[in-house]
Amino acid sequence: MIDCVICGSGFDPAAVSLADPAVEVGHILALEKYGDAGTICMPCLANRGRLAMMYDPDLQY
Ligand SMILES: [Zn+2]
Numbered sequence: 001m002i003d004c005v006i007c008g009s010g011f012d013p014a015a016v017s018l019a020d021p022a023v024e025v026g027h028i029l030a031l032e033k034y035g036d037a038g039t040i041c042m043p044c045l046a047n048r049g050r051l052a053m054m055y056d057p058d059l060q061y
Pocket of ligand 1: 006
């Protein structure tokens, strides 16, 4: 278990599933834009992905 750097709650990075498209986009952003992949929990990845899909003009998936 590690602590999410955004919300501080403990989570298991190996249990993160990318089945939810919002989580997948958040994960891609963590890898390519923010450089913090593996330190963000699933709900925070989903929030990031969802907000990015709505508001980030660089994202044209
Ligand atoms: Zn979190």
